[in-house]
Amino acid sequence: MTPDTLKSKMAEGLLSFPVTHFDTDLEFDQTAYQDHVSWQSQYDAAALFAAGGTGELFSLTPTEIPRVVQAAKEAVGDTPIIAGCGYGTKMATDLARDVTAVGADGILLLPHYLTSASQDGLYAHIKAVCDATEIGVIIYNRANSVANADTVARLAEACPNLIGFKDGTGDINLVRKIVAKCGDRLTYIGGMPTHEVFAEAYDAIGVTTYSSAVFNFVPQLALDFYAAIRAKDKTTINTLLERFYYPFLDLRDRVPGYAVSAIKGGIAAAGGPFSPVRPPLTNLTEPEIARLAEIIKGTNG
Numbered sequence: 542m543t544p545d546t547l548k549s550k551m552a553e554g555l556l557s558f559p560v561t562h563f564d565t566d567l568e569f570d571q572t573a574y575q576d577h578v579s580w581q582s583q584y585d586a587a588a589l590f591a592a593g594g595t596g597e598l599f600s601l602t603p604t605e606i607p608r609v610v611q612a613a614k615e616a617v618g619d620t621p622i623i624a625g626c627g628y629g630t631k632m633a634t635d636l637a638r639d640v641t642a643v644g645a646d647g648i649l650l651l652p653h654y655l656t657s658a659s660q661d662g663l664y665a666h667i668k669a670v671c672d673a674t675e676i677g678v679i680i681y682n683r684a685n686s687v688a689n690a691d692t693v694a695r696l697a698e699a700c701p702n703l704i705g706f707k708d709g710t711g712d713i714n715l716v717r718k719i720v721a722k723c724g725d726r727l728t729y730i731g732g733m734p735t736h737e738v739f740a741e742a743y744d745a746i747g748v749t750t751y752s753s754a755v756f757n758f759v760p761q762l763a764l765d766f767y768a769a770i771r772a773k774d775k776t777t778i779n780t781l782l783e784r785f786y787y788p789f790l791d792l793r794d795r796v797p798g799y800a801v802s803a804i805k806g807g808i809a810a811a812g813g814p815f816s817p818v819r820p821p822l823t824n825l826t827e828p829e830i831a832r833l834a835e836i837i838k839g840t841n842g
Contacts, residue, residue: 552749554767559590591645610645628653630670647676650679671696680693792836802824
């Protein structure tokens with residue numbers, strides 16, 4: 542898929558990122574993962590992120606990441622697969638080449654590891670990843686990796702395959718500056734944890750799509766909410782926030798790391814197989830999974 546084709550495709554609808562399945566020994570469970578990704582691809586997601594944040598990129602080894610991406614490509618048919626990529630520049634450029642080789646349609650560049658960096662350093666890091674591949678690249682502003690509007694504009698000019706900007710900072714002012722400066726050169730993606738609760742605010746500044754973690758276990762609800770955002774249907778938005786998203790956030794916010802763990806717990810609560818997280822994340826307790834099942838059931842009332 543060419544970068545321009547992927548850029549247009551991402552702008553057409555909701556995005557999501559499958560969890561990465563592990564077995565009881567915490568090894569990659571390819572069969573369970575492919576079953577799950579295949580099931581997700583039956584719903585109308587514009588693209589899926591393999592080995593992204595919810596896919597526990599940070600828990601995967603450099604050799605596992607291309608395996609996960611290749612497994613996703615084999616399972617989804619025509620749905621574009623965007624591969625997670627990150628860490629320091631040398632590892633990130635190696636990963637970019639590796640996921641390109643196994644058929645990824647694009648790359649989501651997650652924050653580099655640990656250290657802070659100047660804008661010139663971020664520019665050099667992101668440009669190196671773009672230069673390492675011909676497929677489309679999406680910047681993910683989050684944590685210690687926050688490119689400002691001038692840096693994003695410089696990168697957009699220097700890197701033809703830079704096609705998207707995803708925000709996980711919640712800094713609406715910065716995002717608005719980037720949208721104003723870069724215009725339709727990029728596709729803009731909301732990337733806050735459980736982004737649905739931020740979606741109206743981002744939509745108002747031109748960020749018209751986002752990635753949904755809960756798509757992993759309530760895909761139709763996630764699509765209904767996205768449709769309500771696009772239609773500015775406040776009645777449906779408020780109903781789904783009150784019935785599902787706010788109760789889900791109450792559970793998610795109990796323990797650090799539950800932003801990922803609660804998604805895997807949600808799959809089990811919805812009747813799917815349980816897949817553990819790798820340490821240092823911790824799994825939901827059985828009572829918490831039962832509470833999630835109640836929340837899911839409550840959306841049907």
